[in-house]
C-alpha cells in the first residue's frame with residue numbers, strides 16, 4: 247500500500263470523510279484552484295482502486311470512497327463551472343441493459359478519471375440509444391461497457407451492433423467478472439480488460455494512437 | 464428385494480441425518496437444488512414453471528423420480544407467478560415478466576428503506592413494513608402509504624383512523640391483498656401436494672423453512688448493498704440496533720416455518736458477508752455475531768440450519784467454525800471446500816460444491832473426476848453431502864446424471 251504525501255489524497259484513501267470535506271473547504275477558501283483539489287481527490291481514489299485490486303480493500307471501502315468523492319464533488323462543482331477542464335479525452339461508459347451491477351464499473355470510472363480522462367458515466371441498465379446519444383454528443387472515441395450477467399451478453403452484442411450501425415467509429419472496450427477473449431470476440435468488441443488498471447493501460451494506448459490522428463474529444 | 468416408500472424415506476432421512484451429525488452414513492447423500500432444471504428436463508418453459516401449477520407439479524415430480532436424490536427440492540420459490548402478479552411485485556423480474564420465458568428470476572435491488580427511516584424501523588418494524596415498504600415494492604399496495612398506523616385504532620373513540628379504508632384507492636389495495644392471499648393459498652396447496660407426492664415415493668423434503676442473516680435481510684431487501692455498506696461507516700450504532708431488532712425476528716421466522724412444516728431443516732442463504740464484501744473486522748462486528756445468534760436460536764429450538772454460503776467465504780472459515788458440532792450444514796459455493804474440511808471437518812457437515820462451469824460446459828468424466836475428489840477428501844469419515852455449487856439450473860442433463868450415478872456408486876462407505 248502506497249502512502250500518499252498530499253493530506254487530502256491521503257484522507258480520501260483512508261476514508262476519512264469529515265476530514266476530506268474540511269480540507270476541500272479550507273483549500274477552496276485559501277484560494278487553491280478547484281482543479282488542483284480535484285487532482286488530489288483523484289490521486290486518493292486511484293490509491294483506493296489499487297488497494298482493492300491488491301486485496302487490501304474490500305467492496306465496503308470502495309463504496310464508501312465513491313460516496314466521499316460524490317460529497318466532495320458536490321462542494322467543488324459550483325467552483326468548477328467555467329474552469330477550463332483539461333483532460334486527456336472523453337470516454338463513455340455504462341453497465342449494459344438488464345444488468346445493474348456497477349461496483350466494478352465504478353472502479354474503472356474512478357481510475358480513468360484519476361488518469362485524467364473525462365468520463366461520461368451513464369450508470370446502469372443502459373440501452374443502446376443512450377450509448378449512441380452520449381457518443382454523438384461527446385464525440386468520445388472510446389466506449390466502455392460492463393456486464394456481469396451472462397444473460398445480458400446477447401444484449402451487449404446488440405448494443406455494439408447498433409452503435410456500429412449508427413455509423414459511429416468508436417473503439418469498444420468491455421469488462422466484467424467473467425469477460426474474456428472469447429466473450430470479446432463473440433460480442434465483436436475491440437478490447438477487454440480483466441481489471442481497472444488494465445482498462446487504463448488500454449485507454450492510454452488508444453488515446454496515444456488517436457492523438458496521432460488528431461482526435462479532439 | 465425392493466423397499467417400500469416408507470422404508471426408502473427412513474433410509475434417506477437417516478443418511479442425511481447421519482452426515483449432518485458427522486457420523487458415517489451408508490453412503491454419501493446427494494441433495495441438490497434442481498431449480499429450473501426441472502422445467503427444462505420436463506420440456507416446459509420457466510414461465511410455465513412459474514405460472515402453471517399442474518405443469519409445475521408434474522415437472523417437479525418427474526425430475527425426482529428420474530434422479531432420485533436423497534431429499535426432495537421443494538419448488539415453492541419458483542411457482543410464484545400468480546401471487547407476484549396480484550401484488551404488482553416490483554422487487555423481482557421473473558420468467559415472462561421482465562426477463563425472457565426461459566430466464567431465471569432476478570432480484571431488483573434498491574434502497575427501499577431510506578437512511579432516515581432507521582428510527583421508524585427500529586421502533587415499529589411492522590408499521591414501517593406496511594406503510595413505507597409495501598407501497599415501494601408492490602404497485603398494488605401503493606395506497607397503504609395513506610393508512611394510519613394500526614396502533615392508533617385500538618378502541619371505539621379512534622375508529623376514525625380506519626377512515627382511509629373508505630377511499631377507493633385503499634379499497635382497491637385491499638382487493639389486491641385478497642387476490643394475493645387467494646393466489647398464495649393456491650400455491651401453498653400445490654406445495655403441500657408436492658410434499659405428499661414425494662412422501663408417496665419415499666423422498667423427505669430437503670427444507671422446512673427459510674430465514675436469513677440479519678445483516679442480509681437489512682442489506683438485501685431494505686437498505687441495499689450500497690446503503691448498508693455506507694451505514695457501516697456513517698451510522699454504525701443505528702445499524703447495530705437494527706441488527707439487534709432483526710435477530711429474534713429472524714429466529715422466530717425460521718422456528719415458526721419449521722414448526723408449521725414439521726421439517727427442521729431451515730435454509731439460510733448468505734449474501735453480503737463474503738470475502739470481497741467487507742473486511743474482517745467488519746465481518747466480526749456487523750455480520751457474524753447476529754448470524755451466529757440466529758443459528759443458535761434455531762438449534763435451541765431443535766432446528767438444523769442449512770446455510771448456503773454463497774460466493775467465496777474462505778477467509779471467514781475460522782470465524783465460522785464457532786458453532787456446536789454436528790448441528791449445522793454449510794453448503795459451499797466458491798469457498799475452498801477442501802480447506803473447509805480441514806478447518807471445519809469436526810464441526811460442520813459440508814455440502815457442495817460441483818462447480819457450475821464443469822456441470823454446464825464439461826463432460827460426464829469431468830464431473831465424475833471432481834465428484835471423486837469430493838468423496839475421497841471431503842467425504843472422508845462422513846460429514847459430507849454431495850451437491851452442486853449452486854443449483855442444477857443450467858447443467859447438461861448427462862452431467863447431472865453422471866453426478867447422481869457416480870455418487871450413489873462410488874460414494875458407498877465400505
Ligand code: B12
Pocket residue numbers: 299339344345346347348349350351353354390391392393394395396397419420421422423424438439440441442443445568569570571572688689739774
Ligand atoms: C455485488 C453483486 C451483486 C449486487 C450488485 C450491487 C451493485 N451495485 O453492483 C446485487 C446484490 C445487487 C446483485 C444482484 C444480482 N446478481 Co450479483 N453479484 C455480485 C457479486 C457478489 C460481486 C460483483 C462485484 O461487484 N464484484 C466486484 C467488482 C469490483 O468486480 P467486477 O465487477 O468483476 O469488476 C472488475 C472487472 O470485471 C473489471 N470491469 C468491470 N466492469 C468493467 C467495464 C469495463 C469497460 C472494463 C474495461 C473493465 C471492467 O474491472 C473491475 C475492477 O477490477 C458477483 C459475484 C462475483 N464474485 O463476481 C455476483 C454475480 C455477478 N451476480 C449474479 C447474479 C445472478 C445476480 C442476480 C441475478 C441475483 C438474483 N437472482 O437476483 C441479481 C441481478 C441484478 C441485475 N439485474 O443485474 C451472478 C451472475 C451469474 C451469471 N453468470 O450471470 C454472480 C456472478 C454471482 C453468482 N456466482 O451467481 N449482485
